Amino acid sequence: MLRHLFTLIWNRKRANLLLISEVFFSFVVLFGVGAVLITVGKNYLAPHGFNYEQVWRLEVRAGQGSKMPRAELDDVLRQVKALPGVQTVALTSGNVPFIFSVNNSEFAYKGKKSPVTNNYDADDHYAEVMQMHLREGRWFAQTDDGSNHRPVVITQDLRESMFGDEPALGKIFTYGEPGKDPKPEDEFQVMGVVDNVNMESDFSAPIPAVWKRLIPFDTTHWETANVLVRVAPGEGGILQEKIARTVAGVTRQWTTEVRVMDDDRLHRRMFTLVPVVGLCLMGLFLIINVALGLFGVLWYNISQRRAEIGLRRAMGATGAGIGWQFLGEMMVVTTFGVVLGSLLAAQFPLLNAFDLPAQPYVLAIGAAAGAVYFITALCAWQPSRLAAAIQPAVALREE
Amino acid sequence: MENLLANSPEHRTQPAAVPNGATPVLQLTNIEKVYQTKTIETVALNQVNLTINRGEFVSIMGPSGCGKSTLLSLMGLLDEPSSGTIEVDGRAVTSFSDKELANLRNLKIGFVFQSYHLINDLSVVDNVEVPLLYRKGMSGKERRQRALTALDKVGLSARTAHFPGQLSGGQRQRVAIARALAGGPEIILADEPTGNLDSVMGEEIMELLMDLNRRDGVTVVMVTHDEQQALKTERVIRFFDGSQVS
Ligand SMILES: Nc1ncnc2c1ncn2[C@@H]1O[C@H](COP(=O)(O)OP(=O)(O)OP(=O)(O)O)[C@@H](O)[C@H]1O
Ligand SMILES: [Mg+2]
Numbered sequence: 001m002l003r004h005l006f007t008l009i010w011n012r013k014r015a016n017l018l019l020i021s022e023v024f025f026s027f028v029v030l031f032g033v034g035a036v037l038i039t040v041g042k043n044y045l046a047p048h049g050f051n052y053e054q055v056w057r058l059e060v061r062a063g064q065g066s067k068m069p070r071a072e073l074d075d076v077l078r079q080v081k082a083l084p085g086v087q088t089v090a091l092t093s094g095n096v097p098f099i100f101s102v103n104n105s106e107f108a109y110k111g112k113k114s115p116v117t118n119n120y121d122a123d124d125h126y127a128e129v130m131q132m133h134l135r136e137g138r139w140f141a142q143t144d145d146g147s148n149h150r151p152v153v154i155t156q157d158l159r160e161s162m163f164g165d166e167p168a169l170g171k172i173f174t175y176g177e178p179g180k181d182p183k184p185e186d187e188f189q190v191m192g193v194v195d196n197v198n199m200e201s202d203f204s205a206p207i208p209a210v211w212k213r214l215i216p217f218d219t220t221h222w223e224t225a226n227v228l229v230r231v232a233p234g235e236g237g238i239l240q241e242k243i244a245r246t247v248a249g250v251t252r253q254w255t256t257e258v259r260v261m262d263d264d265r266l267h268r269r270m271f272t273l274v275p276v277v278g279l280c281l282m283g284l285f286l287i288i289n290v291a292l293g294l295f296g297v298l299w300y301n302i303s304q305r306r307a308e309i310g311l312r313r314a315m316g317a318t319g320a321g322i323g324w325q326f327l328g329e330m331m332v333v334t335t336f337g338v339v340l341g342s343l344l345a346a347q348f349p350l351l352n353a354f355d356l357p358a359q360p361y362v363l364a365i366g367a368a369a370g371a372v373y374f375i376t377a378l379c380a381w382q383p384s385r386l387a388a389a390i391q392p393a394v395a396l397r398e399e
Numbered sequence: 400m401e402n403l404l405a406n407s408p409e410h411r412t413q414p415a416a417v418p419n420g421a422t423p424v425l426q427l428t429n430i431e432k433v434y435q436t437k438t439i440e441t442v443a444l445n446q447v448n449l450t451i452n453r454g455e456f457v458s459i460m461g462p463s464g465c466g467k468s469t470l471l472s473l474m475g476l477l478d479e480p481s482s483g484t485i486e487v488d489g490r491a492v493t494s495f496s497d498k499e500l501a502n503l504r505n506l507k508i509g510f511v512f513q514s515y516h517l518i519n520d521l522s523v524v525d526n527v528e529v530p531l532l533y534r535k536g537m538s539g540k541e542r543r544q545r546a547l548t549a550l551d552k553v554g555l556s557a558r559t560a561h562f563p564g565q566l567s568g569g570q571r572q573r574v575a576i577a578r579a580l581a582g583g584p585e586i587i588l589a590d591e592p593t594g595n596l597d598s599v600m601g602e603e604i605m606e607l608l609m610d611l612n613r614r615d616g617v618t619v620v621m622v623t624h625d626e627q628q629a630l631k632t633e634r635v636i637r638f639f640d641g642s643q644v645s
Contacts, residue, residue: 003539004525004532011520311516314477315578316505316533318498392477392504395516396468396590 002332005325009332016333019297023337026290027372031345033283034364034371040203040276042360049155049197049206050097051131054087054235055261057096058227058243063253068222076250080229083246085239087230090129091214093121094226097199098264106176107188107210109162113176115208117158118199122211127153127194129230137169137192140213149189151213158208159193168193185215202265203272228261291379298383302326302390309387310395323388330380331373338369421452423489424585424618425474430483432469432641443469444480445641453585456612456619458629461638467622468590470638474620475508475588476500505533509579509617511589515571517563523574524550524559530582549577553607569600576607580617587611589621593628605631 009016060076062068073091081089095101095118107114126132127139135156144151149172159168171190174182188210196206219225231239240258247256302309309322317325345365349358432444443466451457451474459467472478473485476492484491487503495503509530517526527546531537550559553573563571572592579587589608593601605628611617621632629635637645 001532004528007525008518008520011522015520307514307516308518310477311510311512311518312529312533313501314475314504314508314510315530316501316582318501320497321501321533393472395477395510395512396472 001325002328005328005332009329009336016336019294019330019333020337020340022290022294022297023334023372023376024341026287026375027338027341027368028344029283029286030368030371031341031364033279034367035348035360036276036279038360038363038367039205039356040272043198043203043205046198046206047195048199048202049132049195050199052097052261052265054231054233055129056229056231056240056243057259057261057264058225058229058247058256059259060225060227060247060254060256062223063255066223066253068219068225070219072251073219073222073225076247076254077227079246079250080227080243083239083242085232085235086243087232088125088129089230090125090228091121091123091219092126092226092228093119094224095120096226096228096264097261098201098268100268104207107158107162107173108176108178109171109173112162114158114162114173117208117210120209120211121214122153123214126211126228129228131230132197133195135193135195137190139192144191144213147189148184149187150185150215151191152188153192153194153211154190155194155196155206155209157196157206158210159190161208188212201268201272203269203276227256287375291375294376294379295383298326298330298380299386302383302387305387306390306394307398309390310392310398313390313392314395319388319390322390323384326384326387327377327380330376330384334373334376338372341372342369423450424453424487425449425451425620426486426489427470427473427480428484428486430470430473430480430485432466432473432478433481442641444473447483447641447643449636449643451586451618451620453618454612454616455634456609456632457621457634457636458632459620459622459636459638460624460626460629461644465638466641467638471588471590471620471622474586475510476504501533505530505582507585509582509584509587511572511575511579511587511592513591513594515563515568515575515595517571517574517578519563521562522559523555523561523563523566526563526574527578527581530578534582545581545583546577549581550574552580552611553577567600568596569603572596572600572604573607576604576611580611584617586618586620589619591622591624593623593625601625601628 058080077089077091080086093103095103103119104116105119107117124140124142127134137153139153140151154168162168162173163171168190169192173188173190175186178186197209198204198206199209200207229243243258244256247254312322312325313319342365345361345368347353349361427447427449430444430447431442434441434443447470459470461467469478473480476485476487484493486492487507492500492503518529521529524543524546527549528542531542531545547556547559550556553576555570555573555577558566558570563574566574587608592608593604596604608619608621609631612619623629635645636643
């Protein structure tokens with residue numbers, strides 16, 4: 001019977017072209033939406049690699065044209081840290097997590113280039129504030145003050161791409177294009193390796209990262225300082241005000257804004273969520289349209305084939321058998337559309353489009369195929385039941 | 400016995416089976432068929448009693464609308480009577496399920512229609528295979544074999560890969576007859592099989608049906624408007640306004 005259906009569909013391919021192309025089209029749309037959703041969902045489920053909860057960020061400003069000598073900055077940090085409710089304080093660069101600020105570059109080790117990597121500055125307390133997980137080695141410490149190179153901590157993915165299976169600790173690497181005579185602070189010595197981090201948004205994939213130790217002389221020309229503060233659970237507005245007053249109290253001109261990192265995260269999340277939800281709605285709208293079209297075409301087909309149905313009933317088909325035949329035909333048509341769609345969709349992982357791993361694409365092909373079969377079966381259900389109800393005696397009446 | 404008679408023309412007009420020793424294949428008793436629509440009630444058949452015996456070639460005649468097609472659809476188990484009983488091989492089918500009726504149609508009955516009812520998107524041989532698709536446990540190979548044998552019988556061996564659109568009306572009706580034959584039925588029910596054909600092609604089809612009846616012993620019930628054709632059959636049943644008049 002299945003072969004009979006294939007023959008029938010194949011011989012009617014011209015008439016079925018509309019149906020097949022609708023299925024193909026739905027498949028491609030569902031595949032696209034599916035690939036985005038799966039990628040985004042996978043990223044959402046992956047750990048961030050640090051703990052953003054109970055972390056605040058301070059944007060400390062020295063005021064018009066003023067600079068920030070390290071001694072005064074240290075004084076501010078000390079006093080903020082001394083406030084009850086504040087657990088740890090760390091100094092970092094402006095590209096804190098979840099805000100639209102990126103600082104990246106490529107690195108190289110013995111001629112082997114790294115992928116594009118995010119650069120962060122960090123002091124000795126950063127890992128404690130962010131609660132990062134060290135896989136190898138240690139975070140920087142005061143003992144690194146005498147180091148001849150710039151101490152850095154890297155993420156696991158960067159470690160794998162530059163050092164592979166070799167040990168990474170103690171290795172020295174440079175920028176991708178180091179120039180002739182790299183300065184000592186542009187030679188980076190690996191002190192530790194942490195878990196992969198995703199500091200962009202809840203829906204982004206992890207990006208390789210490197211944290212460079214802030215060396216004391218670095219801050220003297222700063223006009224702003226970015227400070228991360230880990231506070232005790234339950235702290236809120238009162239402590240934020242206290243921090244602002246404390247900063248203002250240490251040096252008359254300095255001011256600060258206190259932001260909650262979790263708020264930054266939720267804010268950033270909207271920027272991905274809105275287009276994704278828009279895409280889903282568009283996809284849904286298209287699919288509903290296609291489904292209605294499909295339903296109409298099937299309905300029409302069955303009214304066109306009343307004589308054939310009567311004939312088959314007369315030849316020994318049961319009513320239920322006719323219903324299954326029509327459902328089966330639709331599944332065969334769907335198979336043609338899905339096969340064509342899969343050929344197109346398979347190009348994405350095969351050509352390594354967008355530099356993404358193949359797995360989400362393969363999953364999306366499976367999910368789109370499943371969804372298309374489900375939708376077409378749903379659309380064919382009612383018309384098939386109608387076909388099943390056609391009485392065998394019509395064979396003697398339909399011309 | 401029928402095979403012996405087949406080649407002797409003088410026996411043609413004689414009944415194939417003696418009435419006394421006849422075996423009924425189809426028996427209709429007190430049949431009434433009423434079509435009920437919202438506004439009107441049509442009595443299509445009124446108190447019909449009819450027996451078709453094995454090996455007979457019966458023609459049914461009557462003016463348009465007198466209930467011939469309705470009668471054929473009841474004989475072919477395509478429809479249920481409003482009252483009365485239908486027996487096939489001595490078994491009443493009144494309480495049969497949709498599945499049992501479909502199975503009985505498939506095994507025992509072949510249909511031939513005025514408008515052929517071939518599936519235009521299937522080749523000739525695929526069309527002939529259709530009834531065999533509904534027979535359980537038959538392999539694709541056997542289906543094809545049987546279809547080819549049936550096509551050979553109607554003289555269309557050279558046209559198996561054609562599509563219905565590429566055939567003449569007479570050839571199409573022969574394909575339809577091959578399809579009715581493929582399942583090896585006991586009875587062929589034909590509703591004006593020559594109605595769409597000119598007299599020459601109509602004659603060919605008539606010869607074919609008579610041949611099947613004589614040679615293979617297939618029982619044939621044929622509705623016709625053609626007096627000449629009817630006279631060639633063993634028995635003519637005349638209808639008028641839902642009732643049998645002779
Ligand atoms: N499905 C139906 N619903 C209502 N009335 C019907 C239906 N089928 C047939 N009839 C009526 O039953 C009567 C008998 O119809 P039938 O088709 O059996 O006639 P017929 O003898 O085959 O005519 P013809 O020679 O024109 O084919 C007609 O009056 C017809 O209008
Ligand atoms: Mg009729």
